[in-house]
Amino acid sequence: MRYVVGITMDKRGRDAVSLALTLARSTRAHHPVELDLVHVIRGVPPEQAGSKPEREYQKLCLTEARQWMAKAHDLVPKTIDSTTSIHFADSMAAGLIDKATSRPCDLIVVGAASHGPLRRFTVGSVANALLHSSPVPVALAPSGYLPPSRLTRLTCALGMRPGAEVALNVAVQSSVLHDVPLRLISLIALDARSGAAESTHAAREHAKTLLLRASQSVADATEVMVDVAHGRSVESAIEKLTWDDGEIVLIGSNRLAQNRSIFLGTTANKMLRSLPVPMVVIPRYHAPDVTPEKDISI
Template identity: 60%
Template sequence: MKYVVGCTEDKRGREAISLALALSKSLADPAQAELELVHIIRGSAPEDAGSHSERVYQEFLAQTAQTWMERALALVPSGMNARTHIRFAGSMAEGLLEAVSAFKADLVVVGAASAGPFRRFTVGSVANALLHSSPVPVALAPSGYLPPREITRITAALGTRAGADSVLEVAVDSAAARHVPLRLISLVALDKDSHHGDSGQWARAHANSTLERAIEGVHSRTVVTADVAQGRSIEAAIETLEWDDSEIVVIGSSRLAERSRIFLGSTANKMLRALPVPMVVVPRFHVPATASQGPGRF
């Protein structure tokens, strides 16, 4: 597994590293994880600068960033595979996506906006751009995130629209790779599906059917449970569920997303504001970067 981690010289960068470490250490074989710590400097590389003053300034930024990146690398425990990179691009999001392509990464990890409330998400411009264009899953660390000793559960929020099966596959494979329980949440009751008068009852039936399919996919590799979140709003429904500080939530992309691209839908956006734990957003009809992964995982 290869993770591109967006590093900035603030707590948002440290939280992204914390989440990348949590995801890496929780793998059955942490040695399989490779962390590409990437810092993006806006503008041209010094050798491509249009003037002497611009070249000097970009070199200064690169030297300053190198000091920060050495500190960032020091946050990674010895024995883990990690490298630092300083890249130049028109924006941080553009630079991270270029790094994902260059390194053939499986996941990109970023922190929430620095102004976000504690243990909640406020999506900044970088995360927002990634959540509407990334070809690989995007992992978001909430404000104030500290890495747990281990990830204890993966929760997958599933609906009935096209693309839900790929989210289930990613969640099942990721939970099995970490030997942790998988919890499925049915959001059907929140979809306001006009074809079902009793949406709550139908949501439970959907959860049960999803549970059966998930159990078949796990092949006894982990424990699977299912729950239904209901409430007056998505935020209220999310708050009715119990959350562990050490769990990860997996959600899919909107039906508006292009194939193998992320586009954060309205339901996921509302979930994002209510969740107190990290979230991984999966591209629509996700195909893993490396075929050896199987169905796909993070």
């Protein structure tokens, strides 16, 4: 497996490395993980610059990036395969996607904006661009994220619209890969729709159906459970759930996303503002692309 980790010259880069290490440590016994630490410099390489001032500026950026990347590489234990690279592109997001698509990649990992309160998410420009264009899953580390001693649980947030089964399949395969329990959650914002009782009943029935499907998929490989949370808003529903320090949430892309790409929907955006744990957004693969035989996991 290969994770492309976006390294920025601030604490977001450290947050991204911490999340990548959390995932790598839990799976390396079964599938060795390579961490590709990538820093992107906006513009062209110095030798391609059109003027002397631009060349000198790009050289300065390159020197600073090399020093920072050496520090980032030191954060990765020698027991985990890792490489560092500096890439020139029009933007950080474009550069990370370039690196991720240059050869097989399972995940892009980045840190959220650094000014989010209480270790919650504030999505910056880089993460926002990735969440609307990446062809591979994107993992977001909350500000100040520290790697737990181990990954303890994967949670998959599932809606009732078409496409939820794709995220479910990826979550099932990932929970088996990382050897952790899988929790399925359904969130109900009671002020967002009429007929609160009917909505709650429908969500519970839907969750039971997904629980049965997931349980049959994993057999005895791992534990599967389900939670239905409701509140006056998505944010308040999220806050009613319990969260482990070693937990990661998976969510599928909005139905507007093109095939094999990410588009973050309204509900996912609301979840980001309330989640105290990392989130992974799964591209909108066609269902036939995500099967136990294809083994698409994070």
